[in-house]
Amino acid sequence: MNGEIDLDNGSVSRRIFFDPDIYREELTRIFGRCWLFLAHESQLANPGDFITTYMGEVPIIVTRSKSGVLGAFFNSCRHRGMRICRADAGNANTFMCSYHGWVYRNDGRLQAVPRHPDGYPEKMKLGEWDLVPVGKIANYKGLVFGTWDPTAPSLVDYLGDMAHYLDIILDRREGGTEFVGGTQKWTIQCNWKFVSDNHVGDSYHTPVTHHSGMVAGFYSRPSERLSTPGYSVAAGNGHGLCLFRKPLRTDLPLMKAYVEDHQAEAEARLGQPRASVWPVNGAVFPNFGFVVAGAFRTFRIWHPKGPDKVEMWSWCIVDSAADPAFKEFIRLETLRGQSGPASTFEQDDGENFKECHSCSRVPLPEDPRFNYMLRLRTAREEVDFPGRMNDMPSETNQLGFYERWAALMECVPQGQTRGISHES
Amino acid sequence: MSPEDHRSIELFLYLEARLLDQRRYRDWLDLLADDLQYWVPIRSTRFGNKSHAITGGKVELQGAEITRRDELAYMDDTKVTLRMRVERLETGTAWAEEPPSRTTHLITNIEVEPATNTGEFQVFSNFLMFRSRLETEEDVVVGNREDLLRRHGDGWLIARRKVVLTHNVLSAKNLSTFL
Numbered sequence: 001m002n003g004e005i006d007l008d009n010g011s012v013s014r015r016i017f018f019d020p021d022i023y024r025e026e027l028t029r030i031f032g033r034c035w036l037f038l039a040h041e042s043q044l045a046n047p048g049d050f051i052t053t054y055m056g057e058v059p060i061i062v063t064r065s066k067s068g069v070l071g072a073f074f075n076s077c078r079h080r081g082m083r084i085c086r087a088d089a090g091n092a093n094t095f096m097c098s099y100h101g102w103v104y105r106n107d108g109r110l111q112a113v114p115r116h117p118d119g120y121p122e123k124m125k126l127g128e129w130d131l132v133p134v135g136k137i138a139n140y141k142g143l144v145f146g147t148w149d150p151t152a153p154s155l156v157d158y159l160g161d162m163a164h165y166l167d168i169i170l171d172r173r174e175g176g177t178e179f180v181g182g183t184q185k186w187t188i189q190c191n192w193k194f195v196s197d198n199h200v201g202d203s204y205h206t207p208v209t210h211h212s213g214m215v216a217g218f219y220s221r222p223s224e225r226l227s228t229p230g231y232s233v234a235a236g237n238g239h240g241l242c243l244f245r246k247p248l249r250t251d252l253p254l255m256k257a258y259v260e261d262h263q264a265e266a267e268a269r270l271g272q273p274r275a276s277v278w279p280v281n282g283a284v285f286p287n288f289g290f291v292v293a294g295a296f297r298t299f300r301i302w303h304p305k306g307p308d309k310v311e312m313w314s315w316c317i318v319d320s321a322a323d324p325a326f327k328e329f330i331r332l333e334t335l336r337g338q339s340g341p342a343s344t345f346e347q348d349d350g351e352n353f354k355e356c357h358s359c360s361r362v363p364l365p366e367d368p369r370f371n372y373m374l375r376l377r378t379a380r381e382e383v384d385f386p387g388r389m390n391d392m393p394s395e396t397n398q399l400g401f402y403e404r405w406a407a408l409m410e411c412v413p414q415g416q417t418r419g420i421s422h423e424s
Numbered sequence: 425m426s427p428e429d430h431r432s433i434e435l436f437l438y439l440e441a442r443l444l445d446q447r448r449y450r451d452w453l454d455l456l457a458d459d460l461q462y463w464v465p466i467r468s469t470r471f472g473n474k475s476h477a478i479t480g481g482k483v484e485l486q487g488a489e490i491t492r493r494d495e496l497a498y499m500d501d502t503k504v505t506l507r508m509r510v511e512r513l514e515t516g517t518a519w520a521e522e523p524p525s526r527t528t529h530l531i532t533n534i535e536v537e538p539a540t541n542t543g544e545f546q547v548f549s550n551f552l553m554f555r556s557r558l559e560t561e562e563d564v565v566v567g568n569r570e571d572l573l574r575r576h577g578d579g580w581l582i583a584r585r586k587v588v589l590t591h592n593v594l595s596a597k598n599l600s601t602f603l
Contacts (some may be wrong), residue, residue, distance in 0.1 A: 046485055086477070088468040088592070089487050093480025103479075181487075182466045182496030186594040209519065216512035311593060316496050328494065335497055336505055342464065342498045342599035344512055347520035350597035354561075 001411035005402045008415030010373040010395065012402055017191040018361040022409070023307035029408050030286050031056025035138070035145040035158045037288035037301050038062050038072055040315070042142065042178035048091040048106060053313075054303045055146060060134065061085045062144070063106040066093065070139065072146045073108045073131035084131070088183070104131050141170040142177050143299075161386040162239035162284060168274050169292055172266045175320040179299075180331050184314040184340035188350050190357035192287055192304040193405070195312070198349065199281055199289030199300075200240040201232050201397025204374060209352060213344035218337040219294055220248045230280065230392030232375075233385065238404025240387075240397030241282025248278065249294035254329045258322070273384035280392075285404055290317075291345075295333035308361065310353075314339045314346075372399050425545065430536050433547055433573055436580045441529035441551075444602055449510040452602070456503045457574055457581040464499040464587040464603065465491040490588060498589070498599060506602075520600040525557040527601050543575040544583065551587075553603055555596070563596040565589070565603065 001022070004013040016022055036055045043051050044064040052075055053060050059075040061084070077084050077097040084095045084104060094111060096103045103112040108131040116124065134146040138155035140163060145155050156163055170177050188195070198205070207214070207222050214222045230244045250256040266275040283289035290299045300314040316334045318327045338345045375394035382389045390396040406413040436455075443452045456462075470489050471478055491497055501509070512518050533550040548570055555563045572584035587603045 046482075048481060049485065086469065087471045090471055090478065091481040091485035091487075092471075092478035094478065096477050096479070098477055180496050181494075182491035183468070184466060184496060184498060185468075185592065186596060186598070188597045208517075212512045212515040212518035215515050215517070216508045218508065218512070331494070331496065332500060335500055339496070340498050341594055341596060344509065344518075347598040347600045348518070351520045354597050355558075 001409060003414055004411050005399075005406045006369070006414035007399055007403055010376040010399065011369040011371060013367050013369055014360040015363065015367060016405075017193060017357065018307055018363075020307050023191075023304070025409060026304070027056050029410075030405070031058075031304065033147065033149045033152065033408065034286055035147045035152065035155050035284075036286075037284070038134075038137065038144045038146045040142055040177070040179040040299070040317070041070070041139060041144055042320075043089070044070060044144075046091060048093055049089075050085065050092060050106060051089045052085055052087065053301075054311075055134070055148070056304060057306075059083060060146070061095075061131075062146075063108075065105075065107040069107065070137060070144060071107055072134040072137050072144075074134075076132070077102055078110070078129045078131070079113075102129075108133055141167070143170070158237060159239065159284065160236045161233075162235040162237070162241070162282075164274070164386055165233065165235060165241050165243075165279065165282070166284075167270060168277065168279050169290065169317070171269055172275075173262060173269070173319045173321045174265070177317050178320045180316040180318060180327070182315075184312070184335075186312050186341040186350075187305075188302075188310050188312060188353050189308060190310060190353040191307055192302055192310045194353045194356055195302040195310055196283055196285075196287060196289070196401060197398050198353070199291070200238075200283035200285075200401045201234070201242060201281075201395065202393070203230065203232065203242045203280055204393035204395070205352070209348050210345050213337065213348070216344070218344045219296075220251075224248070231277070231382075231385065232390045232392050232394045232397050234379065234388040234390075234397045234400035236387060236400070238285030238401045239283065240400050242280040242392050242397070243277040244280055244293070244392075245277055247294075249333075252295060252329075252333075254326060255295050258326055277385075283401070285401060291338050292317075293338075295330060296338035297330050297334050298339035300339070308357065312341075372402075425536060425538055429545070430534075433536050433545060433580060434534050436573070437531050437534060437547070437549055437571075440582075441531050444529055445527050447524060449513060453503070453507055453510060455580075455582055456506065457576075457583040458503055460501075460503045460506070460583060460585070462499060462501040462503075462506060462585045463493075463497060464589065464599075465495075465497045467589050468592055499587075509602075518600075520598050523558070525555045525601060527556075528554045529603075530554070539572055541574075545573045547571040547573050551603060553601065555601065565591070565594070565596065565599065567591075567603065569603070 039062045050063045061075040062072045082099040084097045101114045110126045110129045135148045135150040137146040234240050280293040281291045302310040372395040379388040379390045379396045530552040535548040537546045539546045553565045567589040570586040573580045574583045
């Protein structure tokens with residue numbers, strides 16, 4: 001591949017959104033190597049708790065063992081590949097494959113095999129047929145990630161400057177965060193990168209795509225939203241987010257009180273610069289992100305399901321130390337406004353992603369490339385804020401995402417955005 | 425309860441379905457009680473209590489197949505927020521429904537039982553909502569409803585609605601209509 005990504009002039013080929021060969025390469029080069037989100041530790045609060053999920057298209061079971069250790073394994077029997085755990089969540093010490101009865105402990109170890117040892121040769125050792133473990137797992141302030149690559153950099157190094165900004169959400173208050181119970185799951189007929197592109201930095205679409213939701217009162221009024229200054233931050237390694245420079249939805253009494261009551265705690269924990277900016281939306285490369293604008297608090301993953309489909313899994317996140325009334329307020333604001341297929345904002349996002357994809361899924365003789373020129377080459381450095389900063393909205397973050405994508409896909413991009421000088 | 429009440433409630437649910445399919449959302453709002461709770465919890469897959477697929481698990485930690493009242497849901501609305509949703513549909517910029525979808529709500533298996541309060545009835549029904557959108561997009565959403573209907577003059581008001589979806593992962597890109 002060559003030239004699909006043009007960082008100098010701000011354009012991207014449509015081909016990367018539909019080509020099945022590119023998609024197959026992504027599964028190994030990106031989803032086979034990157035740190036991928038597995039779970040929030042609050043989803044696995046008790047010994048024996050498990051959830052099932054995916055890394056790319058690979059089924060995974062995430063467990064907390066009897067001794068409290070988190071583990072993540074390929075959710076497939078070593079004998080014939082049967083899915084060993086077919087529930088979405090629960091609590092168990094062992095899992096029995098329902099095909100031939102191989103039994104695995106929740107730490108991945110193979111415990112029992114029917115007809116073993118009498119029916120098997122001596123060299124068949126149970127310990128050599130444990131569940132396939134994920135290469136490495138790590139927990140960043142409650143968010144548990146895994147990678148297949150045992151030589152991958154540490155999760156903290158992978159997150160890089162993004163960790164500095166995730167702290168604003170994850171570490172604002174003593175006790176960290178927790179997911180509200182329940183996972184919304186739905187399907188959008190689009191390439192996974194349309195969802196990443198939107199989360200990583202697209203604050204440009206909000207006043208148009210979400211106009212109706214704003215006018216109807218599910219979020220700030222369009223005039224307030226448009227007049228609120230903000231930054232986009234390309235945080236390196238393909239990550240990015242947007243920041244408001246003042247909190248939104250302080251017209252809601254509970255929101256106003258919460259912001260005021262806990263601002264001193266936030267400043268003490270985060271320092272004044274970080275406590276004075278308010279994350280909007282963002283993404284951790286490749287397929288994990290959040291929308292935490294105003295009273296919305298959602299984290300989500302979009303699992304690729306072929307080049308033409310994603311499965312959206314969305315959660316609501318709250319400060320653990322918040323009182324029950326505030327958690328309930330956040331739950332309702334989030335599910336009505338921003339999280340899930342019936343939420344007012346996400347309804348319109350689904351329409352966009354599907355129609356962008358359906359109009360881009362066939363090659364044309366001349367590739368009509370996508371335009372990423374909004375505030376091109378105006379990124380800058382800011383004291384106190386690591387990463388490449390731009391005014392909001394910009395498309396600096398999306399170009400940062402595609403720069404990282406190109407590096408992993410060994411696709412030679414036009415130009416590069418790493419150096420600030422190149423952008424200015 | 426009388427056969428007349430049963431029949432009257434059936435016809436009420438058919439009227440409601442017709443108003444939704446005709447996109448007469450303001451008329452639909454008139455069928456809702458001011459204290460309405462409209463709840464669409466999330467359904468997921470759990471092992472049964474007697475499953476041999478797992479051992480050592482604690483029954484109380486298996487989690488419920490249907491999310492609890494204080495957990496995440498697809499919808500958890502009041503009449504006020506449903507009216508906001510209708511106002512949104514009237515803005516001309518609610519892109520998920522502009523241009524609008526075509527829907528048909530099929531309502532079946534209606535059962536009526538007396539509720540605690542006089543003049544209120546517990547009503548069970550099944551629904552199949554077929555949506556056709558733009559050119560060829562098609563979605564089917566199926567589930568069970570548990571309503572509390574309250575007598576109101578000659579007619580009825582919906583005071584509670586719980587929609588238990590038959591789906592785990594929804595195959596639709598959104599739920600932009602009412603169930």
